[in-house]
Amino acid sequence: MQPKTGKTTCPYCGVGCGVLLTNSFTNSGKISPVSGDVEHPANFGRLCVKGSNLSDTLTSDGRLSVPKLHGNTVTWSIAIDAISEKIKQVIDEHGPDSFAFYLSGQILTEDYYVANKFAKGFIGTANVDTNSRLCMASAVVGYKRAFGSDTVPCNYEDLETCDLLIMVGSNAAWTHPVLYQRIVAAKEQRPNMKVVVIDPRRTATCDIADLHLAITPGTDAFIFSMLLVESEQNGVLDKSFIESNTDGFLNALMSAQKASPSIEATANILGVAKEDLGTLVDWWLATKKTVSFYSQGVNQSSSGVDKCNAIINCHLATGRIGHEGMGPFSITGQPNAMGGREVGGLANQLAAHMDFATPGAIDLVQRFWNAPKMATENGLKAVDMFQAMEQGKIKVIWIMSTNPMVSLPDTAQVKRALEKCEMVIVSDCQEFTDTSLMADVLLPATGWSEKDGTVTNSERRISRQRGILPPYAESKHDWWAISKVAQKMGFESSFSYSHPYEIFNEHAALSEFENHGKRDFDIGLLKDLTEESYNGLLPIQWPVTASSPNGTQRMFVDGRFFTPNQKAKFIPIEPKLPEASATEKYPFVLNTGRVRDQWHTMTRTGKSSKLANHTEEPYVDLHPKDADKLSIKDKELVRIMSKVGEIVVPAKVEAQSVSVREGEVFVPIHWTNQIANNAIVSSLVPQIVDPLSGQPESKHAIVNVTPIKSVLYGTILSAEPIDTTDFLYSCQITQDKGFRYEVAFNENLNIHHYRKTTVATFDIKQQGYWSDYKNTINGDQRFVYLVDGSPMAMFYVSTRPLNFDSSWLGSLLSNLNKTEAIVPIKLEEEDRIALSVGYKANTLDKGKIICSCFHVGEKQIQLALESGINNVTDLGTSLKCGTNCGSCIPELKQIIELSSEAVV
Amino acid sequence: MSTQSVKERVVVVGAGMAGSRFAAELLLNNPDRWHVTLIGEEKEVGYNRIMLSSLLAKEVARDELSLIDVDHFRSHQGEVIAHDAVQYIDANEKHVHLSSGISLPFDKLVIATGSRSSQLNIYGNDASNIIGFRDMEDVSVMESLSQGSQAVVIGGGLLGLEAAVGLVKRGHKVTVLHRSSYLLNRQLDEESAALLLERLQAMGVEFRLSVSPESFNSLSVSANEVDSTDKAHSISLSSGEVIAADLFVVATGITPEINIAKEAGLSVNRAILVNEFLETSHKDIFAIGECTEFSCNTFGLVEPIWGQMKSLLAYFENRFEPFSIEPVPTKLKVSGVHLFSVGKIQSENNEGVIQYIDRSLNHYRKLIVKEGKLVGAILYGNVADGSWYFQLIQNQTNVSGMLDRLIFGESYCIEKVA
16 A cells, blocks of 8 residues: 555644654554644644654554454454344333533544434433543533533634733643643733733742642632722723623623632632732733633532632623633543543533523424434533443443543442443553453543544644544444444434544534524534545534634634623622531642643553653652652552552652642542552542533542552563453553662562563473572662573562662563564673663663653763753754753753752 | 801791792792791692692693792702601701701791691501592502592582592592582581582582581402402491492691691690791791691681781791781682682571572572671682672771672772762
8 A cells, every 4th residue: 555644633632733644664564653743723733742642652552453242353243243132122111311521632523422312312312421520520500601502712822822822721741742841931021011820839830920829729710700899990901891791790790709818818718929919910910912722620629610610700791702822721531531521422411502491492302313312401511420320320421532430430330330230331542551450341442543523622623633644443433333333223324424524524514503603503504524524634623604604713703702692691699618628537639630741541541661761650740858758769669548449659759849739649540450559549530510501510629548568569571461460559651661660669579480480481492591589778679581592581589679770671672472573682691681671781871761752861961961961952962852842841941940959 | 149148047947838838938038137947747838728729620831830930949059858847846956957868957947837637547448549638649649540439529619529520520420429518618608518519519529518427448358359358338327328439539627737847846736826927936937828727716718828928028027017817818729710718607586687698590609798898708700799799898997888789899889980
């Protein structure tokens, strides 16, 4: 096949960057690296480190190749028969609501549309929810309460053209890196542009902050109540806008005055200096062009909707909406959370931005779909859905492209629910995920690069994801699988799709159907695309209508909203603190979030060794004073417990760059049981949700933290994957060659027995030899297993957390279980001792890798700084670090800052 | 040559390594001052006894063994009397009397009579085919064995193992008897000894460990011809086993040769007592080498003996370089076997142990560290770092900053250049 380069859209965060992918292979048999699409308006060619390494994730490792029914390989037709019969049976016996879809912001709009149509129009249940519930459900409700529609008013250019950017609950530097880079570039060009970061943690995003307010977790709404009060007191209200374009201002103002009567009172609640808060107020009052940029830190809260409306209130009151460089801007976390919202793929939506409560909507949609059995009321939101499942109310669930065993709060509950469910159907690319292990039916899904359809990014821009590579093995598109089941159930004519453009056209037609400007979401102009024009569709921002044929850059330009009277609504807000506050038994507040180079549950990013470099292991970030009180040192193992679960992870205690407040801890969300033992942070989070949005309070749980003493720490490198379930702690770190595990264990595990039984499982016929190193002074032990002069397994054990660069050792391993023939590396005899040292004598230890793109380590950077380099640009010239994706620049700056402080 | 008046007369008794080299260096450093006479009971004078193992193993020729240039010594009026033993010393009259009847006066006397192979105190130990492994004569006996003979070496120490390997290389079948449960138990620990055992077995040497010899067996006089009566034909072991052999090499240790010193009235204990200037209890009589005892130590390795020699040479030149005991590394002179041991070999409670073994290469290292200082090292297989460890021990270097790398050798412990 002729290599062809196709334009597609990145499958990670909600920025929705354009990516160029070529179906050609490198010499080592991998897909050639991707590049950024310079013509895509989201990124103009930039890619973050995750995006840059997309091709690493396009491997067959662990891919699910065939359908499986109760663990046995079956044909698609058998799997579809089994699913459709079971759905028929349970809805006959228990009604339509015994079935549920649990979807994902990773699937495409077309997949979403077919699932939503099938459930809400043909099975008759609104039990269609999605992992988007976990990331932006509060933002949706906030917009809908204020605007009468789920409408993101802003676009990315507003971030570049604003004069004040307030980032609330967002670590965009890591979670939306390309957007963050655009902001950085804009601020460099216009140094007067101010950036305020509101976040309990000091994150990488604070790198460009002119002001960082490290607030008490969950107090965000007090800030915006205060800004509303101050706006009124200082005369920056847009009175005519309030008068003619909004309702409910006075009530909102009164609530705000009650919540945040003064800067001083507010500062006390927030736990920040009133001078700092005063600075924010001054800038807010003085800056018309203000964007409030918010994300999961606002949304994942038991009062997330209120927080959103507190923000929106301020923008409505000052008329800072609908114009360039201003507005309340919710940034979504997933590539197609927005697309899911558009089709109505949430339990409290019907379709195409219509709700069940929207007058006439059920009838309208019924007629459009010619649906035999319409759902008539809201279905169960994610957490409710799994609770109902545990109660036996949901008998069949179809989970697509998401991993609720890792991402939903209270993992133990999710497990109980799935165990109770009669048929768990899981469509996924990977065979082994924490959730697929619970499945009765496993369906191999096409993945990014194979899937074909559309996604919508955070600025309402619809872009094509294109199928550039052929589907892997027997994997199928999700819309195809759903359609087949629907057909089998007797709905042939309504699900006779043969290409995603047909689905897209129907979706577009529904958005326009009897709309007449009543609904914000209208892409009617795209309802008659040919396959060719669909394939060539350029990125475009909805609405796309006759009056805006090239899409719509910014919403509410005319000051009219989608409420019945076309006026925006102020919502009176009584700020609430998170449900749980620290107690004697659970004295710490747990915060959760992403790390820079991993995505969700690592089913894709986990395949890239480069992406493993930045943060190799799960961790709990502790304030040095708390760590001191608990006698916990950096990298030592700790146990974290809440009322609902416990995890065991290494501590991160960084005296020089403290990122969490005292009494607070942070644990990243990515590590699953497939990669680590006992590191799923969701297992600590109780199922507390926002009553309006159903979004869990995943960024706030109360926990206790205890050190785990008397353990041994180990690094294991192996040519074959090994079983580490017996370790107290274990984490697999992806390598180019072989397998690496960081482990910890206590006296219950006999490492000598373990290492010997482990290598006995290797598929090697020749006799192997051990080399052993033991040091009674520091407790170090190292065991290397050699076959024919090549290392097959290396066990490094220490009484202290290990901290060494094992990349050289890893490079010596051969991949026994990979198909590519890698010639084992034979070491010179004099170098064999190096296997027990970890490096060859007189070689450079790079230190912790900072720049993943060019594999530049901290020690190299330190040397460069010692040689006189003192800025990021020169570091880039000298070492290339930070010159590709730029994601490491905040860290480079921090290193420069720390080293210059050291000199002073 | 004018008034070649009064050179001081120095007589050196014993032309082994210590005596001959001392004699040569003393004379050649200052030929005008000294008249040196070197007396040896062996026919050969001044050869390197250490190389007997190599000679036996046919790795060197006989003439490569010489330690001093006898002709050069003689050309400086050095006097050599070989194959003539000292009968007695008259300390008061300052004369030595030789077997041949010669009587020599001395101003200064240096006793370097060395040591002899220890005798086995068991029945039959006087048989003619029981030898030590000590001198050229012993090597000659072994060389004259007919191809494919059986030999038993008693003692699995350094000398015994070298003899065993030499005999195996000459095509003989050799069994080594060793009293301890592992070889070289004074130089190695069990792990390294096991590797050595494996290696020597691979070379063809057989071993009996944890056994002691009980008796040598000769044919009874009544039942046999006269010509073989003085030879043992087998050895009985404590295990009950009887091993037949043509030759028995006893290498269970050495006994300092102190008879003439004792008779001369010098103070002796296990050997001739000397102080840090190698003075004996008698004025103008000195002793060096394996026949000496200094601060409760006797000597069997060459390094401290060279140290004694240097101290004594200095003393004769009126300089004071007192002799002191320093740890001495052990090496086994068997080609293909690399082994190094210095200082302590077993750790005590308060000492740390660092061990490394590579079974694919049969490399082994063990270090013993006490209070931040290296006090013992055993290397087997790759001994390149031996001298560095030896240096660390000698210099009492504080190694606490490199304990995590120490075992991996010097190249991992020197400052890393980034």
